[in-house]
Amino acid sequence: GMKMAWMGRLNPDNMLIEPVARHGAHTEYLRDIVISVSAEVPEGMGPSGKAFRESRPCFLDDFQHNPLTSLWRARPGGKEWAASAAIPIQRGGKPHALLTLYQGEIAVWDEDAQKLVGNIAKDVSMALDLLDIKNRRQEAEKAMRESEEFLREAQVIAHLGSYYLDVRSGAWRSSAELDWLFGIDARYEHSIVGWEALIHPQDRAMMDAYFKEEVLGKGKPFDREYRILRQDTGAERWVHGLGKLDFNAQGYPVALHGRI
8 A cells, every 4th residue: 555655746856856745654755855856966866856857746555676776675664665656746847746656556547547647637737727827916906006006196197197098888987096187086077068067168168179079089189288177166277188989890989098
């Protein structure tokens, strides 16, 4: 039966496989053990180094008489192994760690046993890949949150606000900084009527023509200075609006987004 198992991980600094977990009898066998993944040194010519280097399992049915194990049989506990298996654990499609098993009987690695051990290695590899995906997602979400926070701070400092207009419905969304600039809050009517009410009465006709003829009519980016009236105080302010249109597959404008 199974006598001992251990898990090793590659140290990229010295290209050695270092044990990180072990279980079973005669674990003294691993004390100060040197297993390399390099084919240029004797310590890399054993079953573990070979399995890791070639990224495929190495099953030995007779540990005591296989030439691959000659360097390790004299180690403390080395005489206890009758058969062994070294199975690489992949991460991101590349060898990352190594699972090594030792049996007390020879000729135990039949097709079913090899398949069972191989499936265990695949399960561990899949778990590592899923962990990496989760970590990358968390890092991406963190970066996005930091980017959004940076954008909010930049908008506050520069008194810039962002908006998104659904061209078809006329509904629009605005950032907190833009709401502050307009003197409105979430209760304000975010519609075309509400947008026009923000524009200074003397600029409304000009802005209506510009938006319909130049932006929607010709598909040009929105780029215009105009006056607004703050809704809370009635104060007049000059603003510079910038925006970019999004088009559907048929080439019709569906959204405008930008900043003021």
